[in-house]
Amino acid sequence: MPWLCFLLVSASLQTAKPLRFDLTALTAARDSFVFYLSGEERGQAVWQYEIQGPQLIFTATSELRPADAESLRVVMNRATGAPVSTFHRITVFDPQSDTVLAEHDLTVRQGRVEGTRRVGLRNGRVATHLVHTRLPAGVVWSDYALLAAAAVVAGPGDILKGPAYSEFGDTLTTLTLVAEEPATITVPAGTFETIRLRSAVVRLFVTRTAPRRVVKGESLDGAFRFELAKN
Numbered sequence: 001m002p003w004l005c006f007l008l009v010s011a012s013l014q015t016a017k018p019l020r021f022d023l024t025a026l027t028a029a030r031d032s033f034v035f036y037l038s039g040e041e042r043g044q045a046v047w048q049y050e051i052q053g054p055q056l057i058f059t060a061t062s063e064l065r066p067a068d069a070e071s072l073r074v075v076m077n078r079a080t081g082a083p084v085s086t087f088h089r090i091t092v093f094d095p096q097s098d099t100v101l102a103e104h105d106l107t108v109r110q111g112r113v114e115g116t117r118r119v120g121l122r123n124g125r126v127a128t129h130l131v132h133t134r135l136p137a138g139v140v141w142s143d144y145a146l147l148a149a150a151a152v153v154a155g156p157g158d159i160l161k162g163p164a165y166s167e168f169g170d171t172l173t174t175l176t177l178v179a180e181e182p183a184t185i186t187v188p189a190g191t192f193e194t195i196r197l198r199s200a201v202v203r204l205f206v207t208r209t210a211p212r213r214v215v216k217g218e219s220l221d222g223a224f225r226f227e228l229a230k231n
Contacts, residue, residue: 015159016159016160016161016176017154017158017159017160017161018138018160018161018162019140019152019160019161019162019175019176019177020081020152020153020160020162021081021140021144021148021151021152021153022081022151022152022153023056023076023077023078023079023081023148023151024078024079025150025151025210025212026049026056026148026150026151026212027049027051027210027211027212028049028050028051029047029048029049029211029213030046030047030048030049031046031047031048031213031214031228031230032044032045032046032047032228032229032230033045033046033047033062033226033227033228033229034188034226034227034229035062035064035224035225035226036224036225036226036227037064037223037224038223042064042065043062043063043064043065043068044062044063044229045060045061045062045063045226046060046061046062047059047060047147047214048060051078054077054078054079055075055076055077055078055084056075056076056077056078057073057074057075057076058072058073058074058075058076058147058148059071059072059073059074060072060147066093067092067093067094068090068091068092068093069090069091069092070088070089070090070091071087071088071089072086072087072088072089072143072147073085073086073087073088074086074087074141074143074147076148081140081148082108082140083108083113083139083140083141083144083165084107084108085106085107085108086104086105086106086141086143086167087103087104087105087106088103088104088143088167088168089101089102089103090102090103098121098122098123099119099120099121099122100120100121100122101118101119101120101126102118102119102120102168103117103118103119103120104116104117104118104131104167104168106131106167108135111134111135112132112133112134112135113131113132113133113135113165114131114132115130115131116128116129116130116131117129117131117168117170129170131170133165133170133172135165135172136163136172138162138163139162139163139164139165139172140162140163140164140165140175141164141165141167142164142165142166142167142173142175143167144164144175145164145175145177145199145202146202146204146214146217149177149197149204149206149214150206150207150212150213150214151212152177152179152197152206154177154179154195154197155179155195156179156180156181156182156195157179158178158179159176159177159178159179160176160177160178160179161174161175161176161177162174162175163175175199176199176200177197177198177199178197178198178199179195179196179197180195180196180197180198180203181195181196182194182195182196182208183195183196183205185205185215185216187215187216187227187228187229188227188228188229188230189215189227189228189229189230192205192207192215193207193208193209194206194207194208194215194216195208198220201219201220202217202218202219202220203217203218203220204216204217205217213228214228215227215228216228
């Protein structure tokens with residue numbers, strides 16, 4: 001079909017735009033989310049944004065039953081969007097894995113990310129790895145794709161790409177977000193006008209008017225989702 005060929009060619013020729021986050025669009029807030037796995041409620045999370053001088057501080061705690069717990073603290077420069085520090089700890093019990101703890105504690109200093117990564121095993125051993133990696137200009141934490149999604153500078157149809165640092169992998173990668181068409185959605189906290197942002201693994205629904213926030217997220221296979229419960 002000629003029209004289908006035209007659409008495929010047009011998509012392949014579309015130029016990606018630089019990935020930018022306007023962190024000044026995010027205000028102090030505290031939001032609660034409910035997790036669903038295969039349609040069953042399985043846990044909750046609390047996200048909090050605080051503004052301390054030039055910094056935006058994001059903290060989150062979450063539990064996914066039966067035995068996963070997570071805590072995260074990320075510090076960012078509000079004016080430039082640059083990462084400052086991140087602490088992330090995940091504890092998990094999986095009978096098929098020997099890993100029960102994954103943690104990183106990282107800070108950006110003079111163009112490098114420095115700190116430690118730890119992995120705890122079921123037998124009680126903890127392996128600690130030192131991190132000392134140079135960062136390119138404009139790099140963000142890979143977690144920005146989630147915690148700063150509401151601040152991404154994008155319009156429907158935009159393909160956005162930018163350098164990102166994988167906190168747990170200690171590698172540099174390219175973060176890609178695709179801005180899809182707007183959608184009106186209803187979650188436990190109410191009804192919101194949103195734009196959809198798709199990454200390699202998740203689709204997020206974010207508001208584009210104040211207060212900017214993520215109101216829903218879902219895995220691309222539909223098995224997992226989270227929704228804003230209250231604010």
